[in-house]
Amino acid sequence: MITFVYGGSSSGKSSFAETLLSQNDKATKYYLATMDAYDAESIKRIERHRKLRSGKGFKTIECPRDIYKAAGSITDRGDFAVLLECMSNLVANEMFATEEMLSPSECTTKVMADIKQLIKATTDLIIVSNNIFEDGITYDDGTKAYLEALGTINQQLACISDQVYEVVVGIPIRIK
Numbered sequence: 001m002i003t004f005v006y007g008g009s010s011s012g013k014s015s016f017a018e019t020l021l022s023q024n025d026k027a028t029k030y031y032l033a034t035m036d037a038y039d040a041e042s043i044k045r046i047e048r049h050r051k052l053r054s055g056k057g058f059k060t061i062e063c064p065r066d067i068y069k070a071a072g073s074i075t076d077r078g079d080f081a082v083l084l085e086c087m088s089n090l091v092a093n094e095m096f097a098t099e100e101m102l103s104p105s106e107c108t109t110k111v112m113a114d115i116k117q118l119i120k121a122t123t124d125l126i127i128v129s130n131n132i133f134e135d136g137i138t139y140d141d142g143t144k145a146y147l148e149a150l151g152t153i154n155q156q157l158a159c160i161s162d163q164v165y166e167v168v169v170g171i172p173i174r175i176k
Contacts (some may be wrong), residue, residue, distance in 0.1 A: 002119065003126045004157045007167035008134075014085060016165065016172045017128045021083040022056060024124055028080040029058050032118075034090040036064035049085075058083070064093045068114040071121035082122050087111075087129035087157070091150045101142060104149040111153055119160075127161070129154050 003020060007013035021029050031053055037043045046062075053060060063070045067090065074080060084090070095107045102110065119125055133151060158164050164176035 001124050001163070002157075002161040003163040003165070004154075004161040005126060005128045005165045005167060005172075006131055006154065006158075008131045011131075011167045012170035012172075013128055013130075013165075013167040015170075016167050017083055017085065017126050018053075018056065018058075020126055021058065021081055024081040026079050026081040026124055030070075030074060030080060030082045031058040031060045032067060032070050032082055032084045033060055033062045034064050034067070034084065034086060034093065035062075036089070036093050064089070065097055066114065068117035071118055074121060080122060081124035081126070082118065083126045083128070084118070085128045087127055087153060088132065088150055091153060092146060095146055095149060096142070101145065102149075104145050104152065107145075107149040108152045108156070111149075112156055115157070127157055129157065131166075 005013050005017045005020070021031070033049065035042060035046055035049070037046055050060070061070050061073050063073070067084065074082075091107060091111060094110055095102045115127070129150070133147065139147070158176065161176065163174065165172045165174055167173070
């Protein structure tokens with residue numbers, strides 16, 4: 001089963017996704033963390049997230065890019081569930097990994113191909129993503145390309161998911 005959880009910043013989407021993962025009856029639960037440590041602030045956030053996850057019984061795989069590789073890191077064949085946190089970090093990491101930024105199309109193709117590899121490795125996948133599309137601010141070309149890629153990926157994930165939730169002020173609303 002594929003579950004897509006979507007919401008704004010600090011909406012409660014991560015907590016809801018972790019609850020879904022905790023309630024999953026699979027023997028092993030993996031937390032696929034995609035945040036990349038690129039400065040002091042991101043290192044601080046990663047440490048905070050590690051502390052929030054501790055004691056919840058998740059096996060964490062930190063994989064900021066090329067998430068298809070995470071499937072190879074999973075040692076429990078058959079009886080496991082995966083929570084990918086979060087798509088917006090993954091898309092930024094993939095798109096801006098090198099001096100030559102990926103186009104929205106290239107980024108979408110890459111990320112979705114990696115997701116499909118991850119889907120083949122597990123029967124239960126929860127994917128978290130951000131709603132960052134409602135502020136009405138005009139952005140530079142790189143940010144516009146990022147928004148285009150993330151929006152397209154979110155749409156494709158919603159289409160292939162069995163369940164889709166939007167989390168608003170801590171309340172999960174089932175869309176699909």
